[in-house]
Amino acid sequence: MKLDVKILDPRMADQLPHYATPGSAGLDLRACIDEPLVLAPNAWKLVPTGIAIWLKDPGYAALILPRSGLGHKHGIVLGNLVGLIDSDYQGQLMVSAWNRSDVAFTLQPMERLAQLVIVPVVQAELNVVTDFPPTERGAGGYGSTGKG
Ligand SMILES: O=c1ccn([C@H]2C[C@H](O)[C@@H](COP(=O)(O)OP(=O)(O)OP(=O)(O)O)O2)c(=O)[nH]1
Numbered sequence: 001m002k003l004d005v006k007i008l009d010p011r012m013a014d015q016l017p018h019y020a021t022p023g024s025a026g027l028d029l030r031a032c033i034d035e036p037l038v039l040a041p042n043a044w045k046l047v048p049t050g051i052a053i054w055l056k057d058p059g060y061a062a063l064i065l066p067r068s069g070l071g072h073k074h075g076i077v078l079g080n081l082v083g084l085i086d087s088d089y090q091g092q093l094m095v096s097a098w099n100r101s102d103v104a105f106t107l108q109p110m111e112r113l114a115q116l117v118i119v120p121v122v123q124a125e126l127n128v129v130t131d132f133p134p135t136e137r138g139a140g141g142y143g144s145t146g147k148g
């Protein structure tokens with residue numbers, strides 16, 4: 001698909017997000033900040049990415065996800081756990097950077113902070129019913145099929 005993108009911070013012009021390998025699912029998002037940002041243990045800050053996208057088609061959404069390395073090694077994940085970008089959103093992509101670790105982390109300007117994944121979406125039309133026809137699972141959940 002073609003994705004319309006607006007460059008809001010001139011530093012992004014020559015480092016637009018790209019798929020790092022032919023099989024990559026995510027586009028890395030950078031921290032468009034002017035100076036290093038210290039995230040104290042358990043602190044979170046909204047970080048601009050310097051770009052806006054317009055998905056346009058309600059059949060798509062974008063998810064902002066943590067980068068595995070930052071999340072696992074440094075505890076830098078997302079304050080909203082996952083960011084959901086609506087197809088009609090045209091504002092700057094923002095990343096809620098949360099330091100869930102007990103060690104301060106310094107985020108450098110233009111560092112790759114999170115990743116954006118475009119996903120297909122189905123908008124459902126709600127159909128109100130009083131009963132569902134029975135299924136094998138029924139209302140069973142939360143481990144009802146047993147362990148292992
Ligand atoms: O990590 C995120 C999450 C959201 N957004 C933008 C795009 C999204 O389309 C919009 C609204 O997000 P969401 O619907 O999750 O937030 P809300 O708290 O429900 O706000 P709203 O009332 O504006 O829908 O904010 C971001 O830039 N980054």
Ligand SMILES: [Mg+2]
Pocket residue numbers: none
């Ligand atoms: Mg919302």
